[in-house]
Amino acid sequence: MRVVSLFSGIGGFELGLSRAGHETVLMCENDDLARSVLHHRFPGITVRKDVRSLKQLPTCDILTAGWPCQDLSQAGRTAGLNGSSSGLISEVFRVIEASKHKPDYVLLENVAFSLHLHGGAALKYVTANLERLGYRWAYRILDSRQFGVPQRRRRVFILGSRKALPQTILFRGASAVGKINEPSVEMFGFYWTEGNTGLGWSPGAVPPLKGGSSLSIPSPPAIWDKRSRSFLTPGISDAERMQGFPSGWTAVGVLKNKRKRGRWKLIGNAVSVPVVEWIGRGFLGNEEIKYEAPVSTTFTKSANAAYGEKGKPHLYFCFGHEGSDAPDIGSLENFQLNDATELSGRAASGFLSRIEKSTLKTHPSFIPDLRNYVS
Known part of the structure; x- marks a missing residue:
């Protein structure tokens, strides 16, 4: 299938697909550094700079867009779709509507918090526009850690489809709770830049990797190894692999051997x-799947998945599993x-001084080990 990618970043959609x-045939990315990575990693593929200048889509089967999340993130501005960044999702629908041949699938990604911000307004806007353009839709929260990488990263994936039932693709494995074998936990991830009201405490994984703080300063997480009582921060190549990229994926062009801040952001x-x-x-397949009964026919905060189409009731689900059928x-x-x-x-x-004054819960040995580490 032929793919067009908007808001391409460093190519996560393209590499995964x-x-x-x-096959990706066109990409669009506004960030100069991200675009330099795309040129190096996907030679020969056209990379457009501004989605607003794209008049229509070339013939394609799949359109992807991980549209900017700054206005939707719980750690961001929470301005919603009225924000200057996240409001760019409207460009996705504009370019679909302007195209003579509409893609069979539209795959979108954003932060899980978008399900709840302003009563789920962002998701309602997206699904309403998909319906308007003739797509059935489904969405589900998926956690990267349940796909083999040691990063707790919950994101909502929204799939519009003109042919297949989109829930048969996204809901695969939704009832696979009994098949999960949780590994023993001896290492814990957290954000050392926090400690007052949160720390991203993540047993067995790092918390969601992020481009930086509100001051645009790179903010890698930290890792506590309970066995050695040590405290580490992963490097950039570690972070790349925690996102599923090969080591050194962003070490190209002007980013090679320098500009770590830019690489962390990407x-x-x-x-x-x-x-x-x-x-x-x-x-590639339309397999029959089984999943739990819906929890509601109206939007509910407990639901982490849903599907619908124009003229029919929307169905909302609360799945206990956010991964595949063979996690x-x-x-x-x-x-x-x-x-x-x-x-x-x-x-x-600095982190110790903050967390000692807070009521945040961690492992019983964590703060004693941290005191010993500081001393």
Whole structure:
């Protein structure tokens, strides 16, 4: 299948879909550094700069867009679709409507918090426009960790389809709770930049990688190894692999051997490759699946999946599983940290002073080990 990608970032959609057997024919990305990565990693493919200048789509089967999340993120501005960044989703629908040949599938991705921000207004806007353009739709929250990478990254994937039932692709494995084998946990991820009201505590994984703080400063997570009582921060190549990219994926062009801040931002804003690959394989078959009964015919905060089409009631589900039917749980214990460094004493000391004053819950040995590390 031929793919057009809008808001391409560093190519998470494209790499995942190529691994599933699909071909990207056009990309669009506004960030200069991200675009330089795309030129190096996907030579010969046209990369347009501004989606607003795209008049229509070339003939394609799949349109993807991980549209900007700054206005939808819980850690961001929470301006919703009225924000200057996240409001760009309207360009996706504009270009579909303007195209003579509409893609069979539209695959979108954003932060899970968009389901709840302003009563789920963003999701309602997206699904209403998909219906208007003749698409059935389904969405489901998927966690990258349940696709083999040691990163707890919950994202909502929205799939519009003109042919197949989209829930037969996204809901695969939704009832596979009994098949999950959670690995033993000896390593814990957290954000050392937090500690007052949150810390992203993640047993066995790092919390969601992010491009930086509100001051645009790179903010890699930290890892506590309970066995050695050590505190580490993963390096950039580690972070790339935590998103499912090959090591060194962003070390190209002007980013090679320098500009770590830019590389962290690109990696933190990327789409996890193995999740997209799994979805991409679903386009190749229309297997019969089983899933739980819907929890409601109206939007509910407890629902993490839904499907619908124009003229029919929307059905909302609360699945206990956010991965595939054969989950490969990512684990820090089984992940080789290639360029990790020790958490600096200054960073550890500042974090300790904040978390000791908070009521946040961690492992009983965590704060004692942190005190010992600082001293």
